[in-house]
Amino acid sequence: MCLGEAGIHNFMPSLSILNKPLLCYDNARSHNILINSMNLLAQKTDPSNLSIKTTNPEVYHAHWPVKDSSLVLQRCYLLAREMGIIVAAWLPTISRHEAKMLTPKHLWQDFLHAEKHQERVFELRFPRQNIDENHDPVLVELMEQLRRSASESELILALYEVFRPALAEAYQTYLDRADPLTDEPTFAYVQTFVRQLREQIAEAAEIVAWAREQLSVAERDAWLGHLRAGLAAAGGVLGIEASSEWKMSPAYATRPAMVLPSTALRDPRHQVRCLFHYPRTMLDDDRARQLAAALSHVNEAWASEAVARTMAEFPKAPLELLVKGARWCYDEMRHAQIGERRLKAWGFDLFKDVPIDALSFNLYSEAGHLYRFGLLHEVETRYNLAKVEMIDTFEKMGDWETRNDIDFDNADEAIHMRYAVDWFAHIFGRANRQERNVYVKGAGKMYDDYLALHETALLADQQTWLPKLHAKMGIE
Numbered sequence: 001m002c003l004g005e006a007g008i009h010n011f012m013p014s015l016s017i018l019n020k021p022l023l024c025y026d027n028a029r030s031h032n033i034l035i036n037s038m039n040l041l042a043q044k045t046d047p048s049n050l051s052i053k054t055t056n057p058e059v060y061h062a063h064w065p066v067k068d069s070s071l072v073l074q075r076c077y078l079l080a081r082e083m084g085i086i087v088a089a090w091l092p093t094i095s096r097h098e099a100k101m102l103t104p105k106h107l108w109q110d111f112l113h114a115e116k117h118q119e120r121v122f123e124l125r126f127p128r129q130n131i132d133e134n135h136d137p138v139l140v141e142l143m144e145q146l147r148r149s150a151s152e153s154e155l156i157l158a159l160y161e162v163f164r165p166a167l168a169e170a171y172q173t174y175l176d177r178a179d180p181l182t183d184e185p186t187f188a189y190v191q192t193f194v195r196q197l198r199e200q201i202a203e204a205a206e207i208v209a210w211a212r213e214q215l216s217v218a219e220r221d222a223w224l225g226h227l228r229a230g231l232a233a234a235g236g237v238l239g240i241e242a243s244s245e246w247k248m249s250p251a252y253a254t255r256p257a258m259v260l261p262s263t264a265l266r267d268p269r270h271q272v273r274c275l276f277h278y279p280r281t282m283l284d285d286d287r288a289r290q291l292a293a294a295l296s297h298v299n300e301a302w303a304s305e306a307v308a309r310t311m312a313e314f315p316k317a318p319l320e321l322l323v324k325g326a327r328w329c330y331d332e333m334r335h336a337q338i339g340e341r342r343l344k345a346w347g348f349d350l351f352k353d354v355p356i357d358a359l360s361f362n363l364y365s366e367a368g369h370l371y372r373f374g375l376l377h378e379v380e381t382r383y384n385l386a387k388v389e390m391i392d393t394f395e396k397m398g399d400w401e402t403r404n405d406i407d408f409d410n411a412d413e414a415i416h417m418r419y420a421v422d423w424f425a426h427i428f429g430r431a432n433r434q435e436r437n438v439y440v441k442g443a444g445k446m447y448d449d450y451l452a453l454h455e456t457a458l459l460a461d462q463q464t465w466l467p468k469l470h471a472k473m474g475i476e
């Protein structure tokens, strides 16, 4: 059924943003209030705002027009992109092992979702290609509140008890309201997003249970209530519900801005915290190399964190670059899980037996993040050929698991090298190879110098854990 011109006209006065209250802070946050007021005023005069407001079927019966579809999809795009960036900014600071392993997958999906929304909004607005303008300032402020989570527990609860469920519900609402014939291109992909978000929430059940235990009931209720109030003030994810006042308490309104981390945290349950995980000796023994490969993999969290930190450093990078970054970030954390799986198969306990460090991330705390990112490109390039040789070695040993782990790892690494070139081109300009090499080669030298300088200490540290691992594997 088509609503027709007259029908649309009947609903045009219902601009949801006109009814949206200003954020009300109890204390002085006048700068933000002023900015929000200005943004709201600008939006009031923007003719592109939603022409629909209510989900009441008596008021609005028909499917959404193109303009409204593009506006609600733009809101979903903002939430997906911002969630991805915020998780990236937080990743090094997340210490809970299961959360560290899981969140990069969801971050990657966030950017895939944002990419589909952008593509569809561009189609709906063709030839206009604008999506990063005129965002709802209440939604923008809400995401800033998420970024300012006081702990990883708050972040986890906010993501999996507020934002991801709200997005899943919003997508379902979209499907209920959209026309599967006229709006099929949106319909098809949003169906997938509902499923993925519900899977994300199910996958996070364990870390959510842990996060809930870290906060008191009062703290938890206050935090989640605060975010839900913000979402209500925005008229929900889609902006189509009646909005209410967001009376932000001083405790949240005055939280300091997030500072991007310069060190990476590891789970305190890891009992073997080593200086550097990669064995310095016995590397002419194939079985010792087999173990070393798994130890190298399980410690790849630093590489995932390095990419995430770059994404957080350049949050306004083109979306296609952030999508590559998200994939890269997830790949590296998958590589860590490959190592964990291999070591567990050999009977090792991740927390009791396996040496864990964060050296490659933390070595650059003072030098600056670009060196850390440079090291990642340096080692991915440096060890590429060695991995080909390792595949051959493990195949001859009959260890197909390790062989295939490294084979797939190497396939990922090949595209990571390309991603690094694209990222450095964004940071320094495509022609500026010299500046890139300052960080790539400079970081490699700092890394080599550190290991050489601390060789005695590294060997002594290695003696506290490597002989036990070798003994358990029957390596003499």
Ligand SMILES: [Fe+2]
Pocket (backbone or CB within 6 Å): 300, 303, 331, 332, 335, 409, 413
């Ligand atoms: Fe890797």
Ligand SMILES: [Fe+2]
Pocket (backbone or CB within 6 Å): 303, 332, 380, 412, 413, 416
């Ligand atoms: Fe890589």
